[in-house]
Amino acid sequence: PDTGVPGEIGGYASERLIRAQADGIMEPCATIGDVVEKGQKVAETGRAAVYAEMTGIVRGMLQPGVRVTKGLKIGDIDARQCREYCETISDKARSIGGGVLEAVTRYERQKYEWGSRYAIILLAAGSSVRYGANKLLEEMKGMPMYQHMLKVLSAFPALYRIVVSRYPEILEDAERLGMQAVVNQQPALGISHSLILGLREAMAENPELKGVLFAVCDQPELKADTISRLLRKAQENPGKIVCAGRNGRPGNPVVWDQRYFKELLGLAGDTGGRQVMKNYPGDILVLETAEEELRDIDRKEDMTE
Numbered sequence: 273p274d275t276g277v278p279g280e281i282g283g284y285a286s287e288r289l290i291r292a293q294a295d296g297i298m299e300p301c302a303t304i305g306d307v308v309e310k311g312q313k314v315a316e317t318g319r320a321a322v323y324a325e326m327t328g329i330v331r332g333m334l335q336p337g338v339r340v341t342k343g344l345k346i347g348d349i350d351a352r353q354c355r356e357y358c359e360t361i362s363d364k365a366r367s368i369g370g371g372v373l374e375a376v377t378r379y380e381r382q383k384y385e386w387g388s389r390y391a392i393i394l395l396a397a398g399s400s401v402r403y404g405a406n407k408l409l410e411e412m413k414g415m416p417m418y419q420h421m422l423k424v425l426s427a428f429p430a431l432y433r434i435v436v437s438r439y440p441e442i443l444e445d446a447e448r449l450g451m452q453a454v455v456n457q458q459p460a461l462g463i464s465h466s467l468i469l470g471l472r473e474a475m476a477e478n479p480e481l482k483g484v485l486f487a488v489c490d491q492p493e494l495k496a497d498t499i500s501r502l503l504r505k506a507q508e509n510p511g512k513i514v515c516a517g518r519n520g521r522p523g524n525p526v527v528w529d530q531r532y533f534k535e536l537l538g539l540a541g542d543t544g545g546r547q548v549m550k551n552y553p554g555d556i557l558v559l560e561t562a563e564e565e566l567r568d569i570d571r572k573e574d575m576t577e
Contacts, residue, residue: 290348293317293322295317296319317342317346328351331349331358387430391474391478397436397466398459406439413492419445422451434454493565494565498516505559512555514557518560522556528545
């Protein structure tokens with residue numbers, strides 16, 4: 273557990289820390305490598321003096337001009353007074369750096385693996401009957417609702433991204449962002465028609481496609497990280513249906529393995545993939561997702577919740 277108490281070095285623990293004494297601008301009076309005495313002024317924060325609680329060498333100090341809050345750690349002192357420790361990479365810093373490097377390289381490698389195996393299809397052709405107007409064009413947090421989802425899809429340039437819609441504004445924006453725009457000229461046939469149009473386009477582009485992630489356009493709080501986690505889980509569980517959800521209950525988006533493509537292409541009406549999921553309850557894997565990300569906008573009152 274993070275106790276907030278630093279580890280002991282040279283017989284000192286909490287005394288090693290230099291903390292801001294007031295809210296305001298940080299102005300150091302000592303620099304890294306300086307040897308200071310207990311009681312010596314080492315900085316000012318919000319014009320309040322900060323004094324060393326022990327004798328030793330300054331091993332860390334924030335730069336001038338930083339705005340700080342009272343109690344914030346702004347530096348530290350090492351009783352061993354070895355200047356080499358001020359200039360070398362600590363085991364902790366090396367571990368953090370190594371972890372970040374591994375995460376970045378793994379993500380890049382995985383991203384391009386996804387690009388050859390998966391496609392993302394955004395369904396954006398609904399009639400918004402319960403909303404009473406075209407909800408996808410309604411402004412939400414400074415932009416039309418549909419642009420939130422296009423922004424999320426923009427985080428995956430290596431993947432083939434398809435946007436199925438009947439609205440010119442959405443189709444034009446999708447193409448501008450490098451996505452494939454597919455026109456749904458028969459929206460009255462229901463969500464299944466949009467699904468089939470998108471899936472056919474993805475399969476034509478990549479006959480070796482391993483899976484497809486279907487997302488809806490009225491889920492504006494969805495995060496790109498959730499899509500990454502869904503794709504990763506699908507990659508680790510071939511043959512399964514992987515979906516975002518809460519407390520084990522499936523929601524959107526959903527990643528479909530290629531083994532379900534034939535049944536998806538056989539859908540009709542306004543049923544969507546839920547009809548196929550009923551046939552394979554044991555194949556469904558739910559990725560626990562924040563409640564706000566799963567919220568879709570069906571009615572006008574949903575916009576103000």
